[in-house]
Amino acid sequence: MPTSSVQPPLEPQSVCHPITSSAIFMVATIAPGSEDGVRAWCADIAGLVRSVGKRVPAGNLTCVCGFGSQAWDRLFGAPRPAALHPFREFGVEGRMAVSTPGDILLHIRAEQMDLCFELATQLMTALGDSVKVVDEVQGFRYFDMRSIIGFVDGTENPVGRKAVGFTIIGDEDPGFEGGSYVLVQKYLHNMTAWNSLTVEAQEKVIGRTKLSDIELGEDAKPSNAHSALTVITDENGEEVKILRDNMPFGRPGAGEFGTYFIGYARSPQPLELMLENMFVGRPAGNYDRLLDFSTAVTGGLFFVPSAYLLEALAERTGGL
Ligand code: HEM
Structure with a gap:
């Protein structure tokens, strides 16, 4: 009999998901010798999301699960995502994008914190002593999508098919289609210093107006504004975007x-x-003014397998 040529579905996890009102971010390290337990847990995640989310359909509960570079090798071995590597630090002393420990990232989103909380509880119960949570943050929506520093955050995110195109791996990495990469950083702000700036000065830091969230014109926007330094282009001069879902x-x-x-x-x-x-500057020294008021205290890079691969990984026979 001929073998089936049907490809498994390459549906991504809930990466391109509408911004919600609540989120929990968890970063955990895997306890030595617990690789088998964590691998088996990969097959349970989707079912737990269904069980908790079903109770409040309008709550829009989702979970994205990612793995750090070393964790991938420990858990799953080869083949591995082509571009996965440990988080690279950037910056100079006093202004560093630091790298901190983390094997697993959970990005749990819902319209209500109780749903996020319940799912986090169920996921942690299933993991038991296999992991140690090294960072856990409950994020909330702040008024009309404001960051804690008072500016609307997320405006220039790509939407729809563009969001998918910028975030979801295609045929450039066979075997990992439907996957994505995710960077997380926890920032603390010096609000006393930030609030001592005039609104006009704050607007020059971000590069947008504060109340109405309109981009400053080229003449008014300094080259060290946050929204100037985070606009990048590829070798053809086309803008390359990322998808952000920051939470205060x-x-x-x-x-x-x-x-x-x-x-x-x-x-x-x-x-x-x-x-x-942002941290080194474009050109070097012309760094992001936002960093004069913000310190990165964590940092990690993770690979997010497709929903199909996440479940299938439970069957891998092991890594290193
Ligand atoms: C201190 C933490 C951060 C805060 C409070 C913050 C806040 C903001 C705000 C208020 C905007 C303008 C509105 C918008 O388009 O979303 C913005 C834009 C943006 N940010 Fe951040 N951000 C932070 C960190 C980062 C980091 C670490 C990156 C990238 C690694 C980044 C990438 C971007 C990008 C790509 C834009 C859109 C630029 C544009 O197309 O105009 N941000 N951010």
Whole structure:
């Protein structure tokens, strides 16, 4: 009998998902010797999302799961995603995009925090002692899509087919189609210094107006504005975008005000070029003014397998 030539579905995880009101970001390391348990868990994730999400269909619950470079080798071995590597640090002392430990990233989104909370609980229960959570952030929507520094965040994100085209791997990496790369960084802001700026000065830092979120004209936008240094082009001069779903978080009582940055792309390259422009500068020294008020305290790069591959990975016989 001829073997079937039907390809498995290459449906991505919920990468290109509409921005929600709530999110939980979890980064965990895998305990030594727990690789088998984590691998088996990969087959359970989708079912847990269905079980929790079904109870509140309008809550739009999703989960994206990614793996760091070393974790991939430990869990799954070869073949591996072509461009997956440990997070590269950028910057100079005092202004660094730091790399911090992390094997697994969970990006849980919903319209209600209770759904995110319940799913995080179920996922952690299933993992048990196999992992140690090294960072956990609950993010919330802040008014009309504002970041904690008061500017609308996410405006220039690609949408629809463009979002898919910029984030989802195609035939450039056979076996990993439908996957994506994701960069996360947890930032803390010095709100006293930020709030001491006039609104006009803040607008020059971001490169957009604060209230109405309109891009500043070329004459008015400094070359070290955040939205100047994060615009990049490919070798043909075409703009290359990433998909961001940043969330504010914080503890006012502790004086903590933060942005959890999360950016998806089809390859790590645009993410890293943006970081280089921000932290090193374009040209070097002309760094992002936003970093005078923001410190990256975590950083990690992860590969997000397609939904199909995520389940299939549970059957791999092992890594290193
Ligand atoms: C301190 C953390 C950050 C904050 C508070 C922040 C905030 C913002 C805001 C308010 C905008 C303008 C509105 C918009 O288009 O979304 C923006 C734009 C943008 N940001 Fe960030 N951002 C942060 C970190 C990053 C990082 C680390 C990257 C990339 C690695 C990045 C990439 C971008 C891009 C690509 C744009 C759109 C630029 C354009 O096309 O005009 N951001 N960000």
